[in-house]
Amino acid sequence: MKTIYITRRETFNAAHKLWKPEWSEEKNDKVFGKCANKNWHGHNFQLYVTVKGVPNPDTGFVINLKTLSAIVREKVVEALDHKNLNLDVPFLQGIMASTENVAIAIWDLIEEDILTNGGELAKIKLIETENNFVEYYGGKEPF
Amino acid sequence: MKTIYITRRETFNAAHKLWKPEWSEEKNDKVFGKCANKNWHGHNFQLYVTVKGVPNPDTGFVINLKTLSAIVREKVVEALDHKNLNLDVPFLQGIMASTENVAIAIWDLIEEDILTNGGELAKIKLIETENNFVEYYGGKEPF
Amino acid sequence: MKTIYITRRETFNAAHKLWKPEWSEEKNDKVFGKCANKNWHGHNFQLYVTVKGVPNPDTGFVINLKTLSAIVREKVVEALDHKNLNLDVPFLQGIMASTENVAIAIWDLIEEDILTNGGELAKIKLIETENNFVEYYGGKEPF
Amino acid sequence: MKTIYITRRETFNAAHKLWKPEWSEEKNDKVFGKCANKNWHGHNFQLYVTVKGVPNPDTGFVINLKTLSAIVREKVVEALDHKNLNLDVPFLQGIMASTENVAIAIWDLIEEDILTNGGELAKIKLIETENNFVEYYGGKEPF
Amino acid sequence: MKTIYITRRETFNAAHKLWKPEWSEEKNDKVFGKCANKNWHGHNFQLYVTVKGVPNPDTGFVINLKTLSAIVREKVVEALDHKNLNLDVPFLQGIMASTENVAIAIWDLIEEDILTNGGELAKIKLIETENNFVEYYGGKEPF
Amino acid sequence: MKTIYITRRETFNAAHKLWKPEWSEEKNDKVFGKCANKNWHGHNFQLYVTVKGVPNPDTGFVINLKTLSAIVREKVVEALDHKNLNLDVPFLQGIMASTENVAIAIWDLIEEDILTNGGELAKIKLIETENNFVEYYGGKEPF
Numbered sequence: 001m002k003t004i005y006i007t008r009r010e011t012f013n014a015a016h017k018l019w020k021p022e023w024s025e026e027k028n029d030k031v032f033g034k035c036a037n038k039n040w041h042g043h044n045f046q047l048y049v050t051v052k053g054v055p056n057p058d059t060g061f062v063i064n065l066k067t068l069s070a071i072v073r074e075k076v077v078e079a080l081d082h083k084n085l086n087l088d089v090p091f092l093q094g095i096m097a098s099t100e101n102v103a104i105a106i107w108d109l110i111e112e113d114i115l116t117n118g119g120e121l122a123k124i125k126l127i128e129t130e131n132n133f134v135e136y137y138g139g140k141e142p143f
Numbered sequence: 144m145k146t147i148y149i150t151r152r153e154t155f156n157a158a159h160k161l162w163k164p165e166w167s168e169e170k171n172d173k174v175f176g177k178c179a180n181k182n183w184h185g186h187n188f189q190l191y192v193t194v195k196g197v198p199n200p201d202t203g204f205v206i207n208l209k210t211l212s213a214i215v216r217e218k219v220v221e222a223l224d225h226k227n228l229n230l231d232v233p234f235l236q237g238i239m240a241s242t243e244n245v246a247i248a249i250w251d252l253i254e255e256d257i258l259t260n261g262g263e264l265a266k267i268k269l270i271e272t273e274n275n276f277v278e279y280y281g282g283k284e285p286f
Numbered sequence: 287m288k289t290i291y292i293t294r295r296e297t298f299n300a301a302h303k304l305w306k307p308e309w310s311e312e313k314n315d316k317v318f319g320k321c322a323n324k325n326w327h328g329h330n331f332q333l334y335v336t337v338k339g340v341p342n343p344d345t346g347f348v349i350n351l352k353t354l355s356a357i358v359r360e361k362v363v364e365a366l367d368h369k370n371l372n373l374d375v376p377f378l379q380g381i382m383a384s385t386e387n388v389a390i391a392i393w394d395l396i397e398e399d400i401l402t403n404g405g406e407l408a409k410i411k412l413i414e415t416e417n418n419f420v421e422y423y424g425g426k427e428p429f
Numbered sequence: 430m431k432t433i434y435i436t437r438r439e440t441f442n443a444a445h446k447l448w449k450p451e452w453s454e455e456k457n458d459k460v461f462g463k464c465a466n467k468n469w470h471g472h473n474f475q476l477y478v479t480v481k482g483v484p485n486p487d488t489g490f491v492i493n494l495k496t497l498s499a500i501v502r503e504k505v506v507e508a509l510d511h512k513n514l515n516l517d518v519p520f521l522q523g524i525m526a527s528t529e530n531v532a533i534a535i536w537d538l539i540e541e542d543i544l545t546n547g548g549e550l551a552k553i554k555l556i557e558t559e560n561n562f563v564e565y566y567g568g569k570e571p572f
Numbered sequence: 573m574k575t576i577y578i579t580r581r582e583t584f585n586a587a588h589k590l591w592k593p594e595w596s597e598e599k600n601d602k603v604f605g606k607c608a609n610k611n612w613h614g615h616n617f618q619l620y621v622t623v624k625g626v627p628n629p630d631t632g633f634v635i636n637l638k639t640l641s642a643i644v645r646e647k648v649v650e651a652l653d654h655k656n657l658n659l660d661v662p663f664l665q666g667i668m669a670s671t672e673n674v675a676i677a678i679w680d681l682i683e684e685d686i687l688t689n690g691g692e693l694a695k696i697k698l699i700e701t702e703n704n705f706v707e708y709y710g711g712k713e714p715f
Numbered sequence: 716m717k718t719i720y721i722t723r724r725e726t727f728n729a730a731h732k733l734w735k736p737e738w739s740e741e742k743n744d745k746v747f748g749k750c751a752n753k754n755w756h757g758h759n760f761q762l763y764v765t766v767k768g769v770p771n772p773d774t775g776f777v778i779n780l781k782t783l784s785a786i787v788r789e790k791v792v793e794a795l796d797h798k799n800l801n802l803d804v805p806f807l808q809g810i811m812a813s814t815e816n817v818a819i820a821i822w823d824l825i826e827e828d829i830l831t832n833g834g835e836l837a838k839i840k841l842i843e844t845e846n847n848f849v850e851y852y853g854g855k856e857p858f
Contacts, residue, residue, distance in 0.1 A: 002568040004529050009560040013272065015158040015183040020630060031631060033638055034225035040158040041225040042185005044272055052570065058449060059460060060527030065561055066462060082177035082184040098632030100576050122572060129156065129187055131581040132637055139574040141624065142572030143694060143714030145854040147815050152846040163344060174345060176352055195856065201735060202746060203813030208847055209748055241346030243290050265858060274295040275351055282288040284338065285858030286408060286428030299558065301444040301469040301513075306773060317774060319781060320511035326444040327511040328471005330558050368463035368470040384775030386719050415442065415473055417724040418780055425717040427767065429837060429857030431711040433672050438703040481713065487592060488603060489670030494704055495605055551715060571715030585844065587730035587755040606797035612730040613797040614757005616844055654749035654756040701728065701759055 005122055006062045007050040010072045012081035015042040016097040019086075040084065043128050047076065047106065050123035051114055063119035071113045076106050099128045103136045111138070148265055149205045150193040153215045155224035158185040159240040162229075183227065186271050190219065190249065193266035194257055206262035214256045219249050242271045246279045254281070291408055292348045293336040296358045298367035301328040302383040305372075326370065329414050333362065333392065336409035337400055349405035357399045362392050385414045389422045397424070434551055435491045436479040439501045441510035444471040445526040448515075469513065472557050476505065476535065479552035480543055492548035500542045505535055528557045532565045540567070577694055578634045579622040582644045584653035587614040588669040591658075612656065615700050619648065619678065622695035623686055635691035643685045648678050671700045675708045683710070720837055721777045722765040725787045727796035730757040731812040734801075755799065758843050762791065762821065765838035766829055778834035786828045791821055814843045818851045826853070 017040050018032040028036040035041070049072050053062035079089055085097040091109060095101050103126040111121045127133040160183050161175040171179040178184070192215050196205035222232055228240040234252060238244050246269040254264045270276040303326050304318040314322040321327070335358050339348035365375055371383040377395060381387050389412040397407045413419040446469050447461040457465045464470070478501050482491035508518055514526040520538060524530050532555040543550045556562040589612050590604040600608045607613070621644050625634035651661055657669040663681060667673050675698040683693045699705040732755050733747040743751045750756070764787050768777035794804055800812040806824060810816050818841040826836045842848040 002533055002565075003570045004533065004568075005564040005566075006529060007562050007564070011272075013184050013186055015185040018632070031636070037225045037227070037231070039227035039230045040183050040185065041156050041227070042158040042183065043156055044187045050564075052572075055527065055529040055533070058525075060447070060525030060530045062529055062563075064460070082180045084180070084182035084184070087182045088180070096630075096632030098627065100578060100627040100634055101632040104574055104576065104627070129154075133579050134634075135577040135579070135622075136574075137572050137577075139576075140572065141575050143624075143709050143712065145819055145851075146856045147819065147854075148850040148852075149815060150848050150850070161346070174350070193850075195858075198813065198815040198819070201811075203733070203811030203816045205815055205849075207746070239344075239346030241341065243292060243341040243348055244346045247288055247290065247341070276293050277348075278291040278293070278336075279288075280291075280858050282290075283858065284289045286338075286423050286426065297558075299470050299472055301471040304775070317779070323511050323513070323517070325513035325516045326469050326471065327442050327513070328444040328469065329442055330473045368466045370466070370468035370470070373468045374466070382773075382775030384770065386721060386770040386777055387775045390717055390719065390770070415440075419722050420777075421720040421722070421765075422717075423720075425719075427718045429852050429855065431676055431708075432713050433676065433711075434707040434709075435672060436705050436707070479707075481715075484670065484672040484676070487668075489590070489668030489673045491672055491706075493603070566715050569715065583844075585756050585758055587757040609797045609799070609803070611799035611802045612755050612757065613728050613799070614730040614755065615728055616759045654752045656752070656754035656756070659754045660752070701726075 001054050003052055003054055004062055005050050005052045006065070007048050008065055008068045008072060010047050010049070010069065010077050011044065012047065012077050013042065013044050014080050014083050014085050015040040016085035017041065018096060018098060020096065045080070046127040047072070048123075048125040048127075049110070049121070050125070051119035052122040053119050063114070063117060067117050068114070068119070071110055071117070075109050075113065099126055099132065099134045102126060103134045107136055107138055144197050146195055146197055147205055148193050148195045149208070150191050151208055151211045151215060153190050153192070153212065153220050154187065155190065155220050156185065156187050157223050157226050157228050158183040159228035160184065161239065161241060163239065188223070189270040190215070191266075191268035191270075192253070192264070193268070194262035195265040196262050206257070206260060210260050211257070211262070214253055214260070218252050218256065242269055242275065242277045245269060246277045250279055250281055287340050289338055289340055290348060291336050291338045292351070293334050294351055294354045294358060296333050296335070296355065296363050297330065298333065298363050299328065299330050300366050300369050300371050301326040302371035303327065304382060304384060306382065331366070332413040333358070334409075334411040334413075335396065335407070336411070337405035338408040339405050349400070349403060353403050354400070354405070357396055357403070361395050361399065385412055385418065385420045388412060389420045393422055393424055430483050432481055432483055433491060434479050434481045435494070436477050437494055437497045437501060439476050439478070439498065439506050440473065441476065441506050442471065442473050443509050443512050443514050444469040445514035446470065447525065447527060449525065474509070475556040476501070477552075477554040477556075478539070478550070479554070480548035481551040482548050492543070492546060496546050497543070497548070500539055500546070504538050504542065528555055528561065528563045531555060532563045536565055536567055573626050575624055575626055576634055577622050577624045578637070579620050580637055580640045580644060582619050582621070582641065582649050583616065584619065584649050585614065585616050586652050586655050586657050587612040588657035589613065590668065590670060592668065617652070618699040619644070620695075620697035620699075621682070621693070622697070623691035624694040625691050635686070635689060639689050640686070640691070643682055643689070647681050647685065671698055671704065671706045674698060675706045679708055679710055716769050718767055718769055719777060720765050720767045721780070722763050723780055723783045723787060725762050725764070725784065725792050726759065727762065727792050728757065728759050729795050729798050729800050730755040731800035732756065733811065733813060735811065760795070761842040762787070763838075763840035763842075764825065764836070765840070766834035767837040768834050778829070778832060782832050783829070783834070786825055786832070790824050790828065814841055814847065814849045817841060818849045822851055822853055
């Protein structure tokens with residue numbers, strides 16, 4: 001039984017800001033710096049979704065990438081692409097729209113659908129800029 | 144006299160939307176699609192500024208890249224990074240914030256300063272996503 | 287009248303080989319090397335299509351990228367993606383499937399449609415590998 | 430004893446198709462979509478081979494990258510570059526040429542040689558396109 | 573308690589050579605090849621620093637990236653950028669300047685500062701060229 | 716007669732410094748900043764060599780890329796890879812080793828050989844870092 005990991009990349013472009021309403025403007029600026037800009041800023045996000053499993057003997061697939069892509073596009077890209085992460089996204093309401101929290105929310109959004117399709121979600125990698133990204137393993141600590 | 148072209152990359156992350164107030168919501172959606180999202184979206188922009196000239200015999204430089212970088216950061220990145228291109232940028236007021244128009248505005252903003260420092264602005268390349276970019280040569284048609 | 291250039295990237299994955307039927311196997315191997323492998327090889331091609339024009343005062347667009355993307359996908363990607371360039375592509379029949387010739391054929395395929403949509407095709411860039419690419423300006427010599 | 434991981438990238442360009450002879454054309458098309466194209470398609474594959482070990486006190490090396498590169502080129506690149514994965518590769522005969530299966534086959538092909546040279550194969554990463562890749566840890570589940 | 577990993581990229585350009593003074597020139601050349609060039613060579617190094625933790629409920633941050641970037645720039649980039657790794661860097665004295673050893677030294681240099689700022693250093697990835705990189709997990713073996 | 720441009724990428728890793736012996740240390744530091752570090756620094760250079768011509772009717776080639784690659788490797792990479800640009804390279808003696816000057820020297824080194832092989836050298840692009848590069852058209856001003 002040879003476990004292997006397969007990853008699909010999808011992209012979305014979105015606006016957001018880091019701003020805590022309970023805090024003063026000064027505190028927001030001090031903690032979040034430029035990311036607290038009132039009128040938003042934005043990014044080209046790159047999302048890598050990794051599924052683990054054993055290749056199916058008939059297809060050689062852990063999961064059909066058409067299926068995986070369809071899940072991610074329908075559940076994640078549809079909801080986040082060309083959107084404002086703070087204002088337009090129901091499942092991010094009341095959550096600080098940090099890359100960390102967005103990645104965790106994406107995991108929760110698709111974990112079930114991937115399981116239903118015979119795969120097991122193993123990792124979410126979300127790249128915000130060429131200098132910053134997060135990796136989430138469902139809360140586990142693989143390293 | 145060996146003319147050569149030197150390019151400096153700087154980056155900025157910004158929000159914008161494509162929306163024409165004189166048009167109905169339907170027309171805006173039809174023409175601009177997802178880019179018309181009311182609550183904005185955003186991008187990691189990559190800006191390439193190309194200067195032409197003959198290398199200085201003492202330094203081997205067309206223009207000192209520290210100088211070129213300082214001009215672009217002070218005039219462009221300071222104004223656009225972590226900003227809303229429609230709301231926060233004086234020199235983009237009243238202009239549709241398309242990549243084309245932003246690139247043209249950047250040219251006008253720095254052409255003079257580069258000349259003052261002994262270079263000649265030759266090209267602005269502005270990358271909006273891995274799939275879309277514009278190139279501007281000051282209105283000239285090199286090809 | 288400020289001429290500017292806008293570029294759209296599309297991708298396709300295809301098989302091909304370089305093989306001249308009039309030549310002996312020895313000569314094919316000598317000229318084309320590994321690219322003459324009888325059973326084909328393949329590439330992830332990246333296609334950059336550049337259109338020139340003056341931004342429309344209403345939209346800020348040289349050409350609507352949705353339109354440009356639709357032309358390239360319908361005429362080029364549909365015909366070449368997941369295909370064998372030697373066997374499956376009517377407009378490449380009887381032509382050596384070198385990157386040069388594929389780029390020229392792509393120009394001829396979309397030049398008219400872009401003109402009909404108010405743009406002027408300026409350049410085709412076709413990347414075969416990270417080490418090899420061609421650029422075609424409709425036969426003109428911009429440099 | 431400080432374990433560290435070193436990775437070497439090699440590339441190869443190959444043709445393949447996903448097609449199960451026992452299945453009807455309809456079923457092949459339904460499951461494999463464009464990848465079932467009869468006349469093949471192809472990719473620029475990027476292969477990352479990761480070896481783990483403790484740096485040698487004399488050289489600072491886990492494994493000499495010249496040695497690692499030579500193993501991968503001789504055993505893998507020689508066999509796969511500018512080849513048809515379905516037709517030209519003895520060790521892939523009778524195996525569905527999915528990225529998963531190719532990665533597993535590559536592991537089996539070089540594991541021993543790396544051990545003989547004092548390293549321990551830790552991971553094979555095989556990138557098929559900018560949107561798809563697999564990672565194999567010899568069947569283990571590191572995460 | 574949802575553990576997540578956040579990574580910051582910083583870059584530095586440096587010269588080095590691989591040369592063991594106790595060895596003859598012949599042996600140095602045989603083991604280190606071109607890397608033993610007496611007059612040095614150099615690289616654009618890319619350094620990825622990964623910190624693990626649980627997002628702070630107020631900020632959504634594992635660690636403030638401004639803080640993480642400041643630590644890496646002050647302790648690592650300041651010491652290595654535009655330097656000779658063999659001659660100019662106190663903490664690399666007496667150590668073979670292989671990518672492996674540089675990565676291990678970087679870990680030791682910043683582990684404490686990251687802990688003081690509420691994070692836990694999880695991984696150092698150091699890219700020497702597009703074909704070579706190392707990954708270090710503090711000596712642990714996550715896979 | 717359809718002129719087209721074909722480009723081959725080759726890479727080399729080298730050390731250099733920017734230092735003018737006739738100047739004081741203060742002046743060198745002021746003009747060249749970190750690049751004046753006495754003990755050198757280095758880069759992964761990427762060299763793109765562009766040749767123009769009309770595809771040969773038999774081969775579809777402007778120039779055989781095996782030939783072009785061989786010229787560049789023999790004349791340029793052999794001379795610069797894993798070398799010190801200031802000390803080890805005969806054709807750069809007495810020249811400030813700026814990216815501009817290295818690109819111009821590379822042009823002069825290979826122009827003739829490319830002509831002998833039926834091509835016409837059109838452009839040298841030399842990338843020093845992800846933020847800095849130069850482009851040289853033999854002294855001409857295409858834009």
